Amino acid sequence: MTRTSSRLANDAWEALLTAHAALIKHLAADRIWHEVTMREYDVLYTLSKCDRPTRIGELNRNVLLSQPALSRLVERLAERGLIERSADPADGRGVRLSLTEAGRLQQRRVGGRHAVGVARAVAAELSEEEMRQLEAICRKLSGADRAAGPDRNDTATSEPEEVTT
Template structure:
């Protein structure tokens, strides 16, 4: 006589831990996305943008951190927009004289993008006000130790 095969395999400790870790990972991801959405809505409502959209400011901010002009592809690695959408946004900022486009000396088909003097000044003005709003939102609810842990964990997750 043989033992009957159970219809449902018994749950091992490893299976239970794996499922719990999967659930925990998904809950952590959902919490991070929810926090991001809540904060982004709050920041969008701030009266600090001086006619810029948050995406336009993101491009100005990204370029302000660069030591040299950037190609659209390089810029796109740091801005969460598709290449066509980023190109249109850059065109609008060039039209507003906040960015300048110059030929890439190494490749005549490509262009370098950089901040104009006006673009850099506007980025600094908006950045100071936005930075203060970010600091207020974060320091109101998190301790210095929690801020440090959040920074460390976020950088760890962002590693490619």
């Protein structure tokens, strides 16, 4: 690890953090978070990308929350009828989560409007080429290695967001 490489890495990370904070704040100002908060949406969105019932632990790998916090967030969403919890037939300890129809609708409604805000904010600053580069670099940065398992099935079945508004 050379001195200059370390410096480059830290500068890049700080820039990413700054951009993240700025965009989050900007997007949080959108008037679309009355019914679901950004964190709740994060869970709904993540679930919407899964074609089959998902374990809480699996969700927890994608969501930046402690396991107990996610567990309770899931509980609240279930009480609100947005997601469904069912026992895992293959593992008595596990809980499998899936969106209810209401949850799917809610996710689509909020997601559509949210996507507009994201597009506006990002496309206002970056060229299409830059957006592509950013995505590619961030994907590399997410590095399959972290997360320990070398055999991660990195949700190759992407189909990120539907702007069906």
